[in-house]
Amino acid sequence: MNSELSSQQIQDIGEQGLLERLQRFCPPEIIGDDAAVLVTAPEQSLVVTTDVLVDGVHFSNLTTSPEDAGWRAAAANLSDLAAMGASPLGITVGLGLPGEVRVSWVERLYQGITECLQKYNTSIVGGDVVRSPVTTLAITAFGQVSPHRIIRRSAAVVGHAIVITGVHGASRAGLELLLHPELGQDLKDVEKTDLIRAHQRPQPRLDVLPILQKILNSQSKIVRLSEAKVQNLKSKIPVAGMDSSDGLADAIIQICRASNVGAVLQRRQISLPAAFDHWLTQEQALEYALYGGEDFELVLCLPQESASALVQHLGQGAAIVGKITSGSTVLLHDEEKKFPNQVLSLSQGFQHFSQ
Amino acid sequence: MNSELSSQQIQDIGEQGLLERLQRFCPPEIIGDDAAVLVTAPEQSLVVTTDVLVDGVHFSNLTTSPEDAGWRAAAANLSDLAAMGASPLGITVGLGLPGEVRVSWVERLYQGITECLQKYNTSIVGGDVVRSPVTTLAITAFGQVSPHRIIRRSAAVVGHAIVITGVHGASRAGLELLLHPELGQDLKDVEKTDLIRAHQRPQPRLDVLPILQKILNSQSKIVRLSEAKVQNLKSKIPVAGMDSSDGLADAIIQICRASNVGAVLQRRQISLPAAFDHWLTQEQALEYALYGGEDFELVLCLPQESASALVQHLGQGAAIVGKITSGSTVLLHDEEKKFPNQVLSLSQGFQHFSQ
Numbered sequence: 001m002n003s004e005l006s007s008q009q010i011q012d013i014g015e016q017g018l019l020e021r022l023q024r025f026c027p028p029e030i031i032g033d034d035a036a037v038l039v040t041a042p043e044q045s046l047v048v049t050t051d052v053l054v055d056g057v058h059f060s061n062l063t064t065s066p067e068d069a070g071w072r073a074a075a076a077n078l079s080d081l082a083a084m085g086a087s088p089l090g091i092t093v094g095l096g097l098p099g100e101v102r103v104s105w106v107e108r109l110y111q112g113i114t115e116c117l118q119k120y121n122t123s124i125v126g127g128d129v130v131r132s133p134v135t136t137l138a139i140t141a142f143g144q145v146s147p148h149r150i151i152r153r154s155a156a157v158v159g160h161a162i163v164i165t166g167v168h169g170a171s172r173a174g175l176e177l178l179l180h181p182e183l184g185q186d187l188k189d190v191e192k193t194d195l196i197r198a199h200q201r202p203q204p205r206l207d208v209l210p211i212l213q214k215i216l217n218s219q220s221k222i223v224r225l226s227e228a229k230v231q232n233l234k235s236k237i238p239v240a241g242m243d244s245s246d247g248l249a250d251a252i253i254q255i256c257r258a259s260n261v262g263a264v265l266q267r268r269q270i271s272l273p274a275a276f277d278h279w280l281t282q283e284q285a286l287e288y289a290l291y292g293g294e295d296f297e298l299v300l301c302l303p304q305e306s307a308s309a310l311v312q313h314l315g316q317g318a319a320i321v322g323k324i325t326s327g328s329t330v331l332l333h334d335e336e337k338k339f340p341n342q343v344l345s346l347s348q349g350f351q352h353f354s355q
Numbered sequence: 356m357n358s359e360l361s362s363q364q365i366q367d368i369g370e371q372g373l374l375e376r377l378q379r380f381c382p383p384e385i386i387g388d389d390a391a392v393l394v395t396a397p398e399q400s401l402v403v404t405t406d407v408l409v410d411g412v413h414f415s416n417l418t419t420s421p422e423d424a425g426w427r428a429a430a431a432n433l434s435d436l437a438a439m440g441a442s443p444l445g446i447t448v449g450l451g452l453p454g455e456v457r458v459s460w461v462e463r464l465y466q467g468i469t470e471c472l473q474k475y476n477t478s479i480v481g482g483d484v485v486r487s488p489v490t491t492l493a494i495t496a497f498g499q500v501s502p503h504r505i506i507r508r509s510a511a512v513v514g515h516a517i518v519i520t521g522v523h524g525a526s527r528a529g530l531e532l533l534l535h536p537e538l539g540q541d542l543k544d545v546e547k548t549d550l551i552r553a554h555q556r557p558q559p560r561l562d563v564l565p566i567l568q569k570i571l572n573s574q575s576k577i578v579r580l581s582e583a584k585v586q587n588l589k590s591k592i593p594v595a596g597m598d599s600s601d602g603l604a605d606a607i608i609q610i611c612r613a614s615n616v617g618a619v620l621q622r623r624q625i626s627l628p629a630a631f632d633h634w635l636t637q638e639q640a641l642e643y644a645l646y647g648g649e650d651f652e653l654v655l656c657l658p659q660e661s662a663s664a665l666v667q668h669l670g671q672g673a674a675i676v677g678k679i680t681s682g683s684t685v686l687l688h689d690e691e692k693k694f695p696n697q698v699l700s701l702s703q704g705f706q707h708f709s710q
Contacts, residue, residue: 011454021462040444040499041396048480050495052449054487094407094493099366107376125403132409138449138493140405144395
């Protein structure tokens with residue numbers, strides 16, 4: 001270890017710099033998706049994902065009840081499983097707690113976690129509780145998936161459609177309303193409640209997986225191949241994707257980077273909460289949708305025909321928002337030519353270690 | 356939630372009290388062993404275990420290098436898998452770090468983790484790194500096992516022998532030498548080094564599993580049953596057990612409680628590090644062996660014949676230390692009658708939340 005390195009602090013290199021250094025301790029084939037995939041049997045893969053949440057950094061009693069903090073933590077991990085095409089098997093919960101935390105706070109946290117898990121027919125299967133100067137929540141979720149149904153970021157194909165499974169921007173709008181209640185003057189009460197709920201109780205899109213598989217299977221059959229060839233074809237229909245937890249723009253850019261492709265998005269196709277129409281400017285609404293994050297929808301790239309069928313089945317804000325192109329740029333295009341074309345780039349993002 | 360409950364703090368009810376309250380959020384069938392078991396396929400079970408370690412509570416730069424902290428954290432989780440009879444598939448590492456932690460510290464921690472994992476042919480398969488006011492390490496390990504080979508605490512049978520897979524007390528002795536270097540005057544340098552190494556680099560006993568299975572399979576064949584019956588019998592040979600991470604006394608008492616049985620232990624059969632002979636009184640040596648903890652050996656209950664074969668194969672401190680009895684007491688017996696019989700009980704243990 002050279003001396004330059006040994007004198008550096010985490011805050012000098014930031015989260016991304018640290019992750020790059022730590023990745024050399026992991027097998028390269030498991031890096032780069034929402035979760036790791038381990039083959040446990042010929043037709044079964046184990047999918048594993050983990051998150052650490054720290055009081056004051058990732059949640060706070062000021063904006064989040066313990067029930068909501070629990071729900072959100074569970075939902076984020078289940079969303080990572082959904083993003084890989086995997087059905088949940090369970091989660092473990094590691095908890096670090098100061099001695100003065102109220103027992104009822106911890107029980108309410110667990111209540112929120114289990115409410116979310118129950119909705120998706122899964123449960124807490126293990127855990128650890130230790131003393132810590134700061135409340136810390138470490139969740140590991142695991143799921144299973146047939147190897148040919150794994151959804152990877154790196155599988156996007158030029159010409160395929162880009163599908164979003166629901167509206168974007170609602171979670172960010174809900175957070176703004178929680179932080180600045182005075183902002184919602186132009187909103188009806190039910191609109192406010194819905195936006196805040198989108199932030200407090202995000203819904204991981206595990207419900208999309210069986211619909212997606214049904215469509216892919218039926219699309220395979222349409223081409224009338226022998227059964228053996230259908231099997232072969234099924235395993236060859238590549239679905240690329242990830243969740244939009246870090247924002248819609250981030251998801252599309254990550255998929256394009258991992259797949260060495262570009263994309264063109266149609267500005268008007270990006271579905272927004274109806275309340276945005278009479279509340280936000282078009283620029284503000286798009287900003288929330290592209291960069292707001294935590295909508296926990298899926299962003300999927302698949303053949304046009306399958307994409308149309310999927311959007312029709314899902315309804316409720318699901319849309320084809322663009323298509324995969326050759327090249328490497330992600331272009332935002334306005335059909336109405338009201339706004340100039342725009343190349344999307346990753347915002348610098350939240351550098352967890354910067355002071 | 357009643358008002359009495361909501362005013363209580365974690366430090367009022369302690370770790371055990373908190374765990375009891377949180378267990379109602381988990382499926383009852385997965386509680387009570389070193390790790391949770393999930394069935395993923397007819398002949399395959401997934402075993403999951405998790406630990407949270409906090410700087411200043413579970414490790415400290417004063418007594419532990421980052422490499423050793425990493426090794427010990429990985430070893431403790433692999434030991435939980437071994438205690439269930441499971442082979443490791445991988446671990447996830449969740450890391451909370453203050454910005455001023457040195458990059459080299461984190462790399463050395465990961466170096467220690469991966470050195471341990473490599474020895475047991477497994478690896479880090481996922482993780483998360485976040486900002487936190489206190490360095491926190493959350494490890495989740497998963498492994499797999501055939502359902503009929505799962506080792507459970509609750510499977511002990513009256514008359515079966517109790518096997519320990521190696522010496523006990525070395526880790527605690529090593530810790531004492533680290534904390535009080537002046538204590539080791541009567542020890543040779545190599546003895547000191549070995550005891551300290553037992554504390555810094557504990558060895559999870561995954562190596563025991565294939566030997567155990569080979570012995571159980573060959574014992575089944577000796578009774579010359581038809582192949583179908585052998586299969587049936589194999590699934591019926593109950594091996595109870597856990598690891599001795601919280602001390603040998605704790606392990607035997609936990610097994611007895613979970614199995615509704617008692618045990619009698621032969622004081623002279625408990626194997627100790629050779630250095631104890633000319634360093635510690637018999638009382639002190641036994642105290643370290645029974646209550647010291649962190650030896651990470653396995654404590655297994657199995658038929659006498661299999662137990663003898665296992666001890667012979669393992670060597671190096673492996674021993675039959677007693678047998679399972681009816682009743683509920685765990686009795687420590689001195690064959691030489693130099694010490695009176697003694698009923699073992701769980702020491703109050705380390706109450707993580709007491710101030």
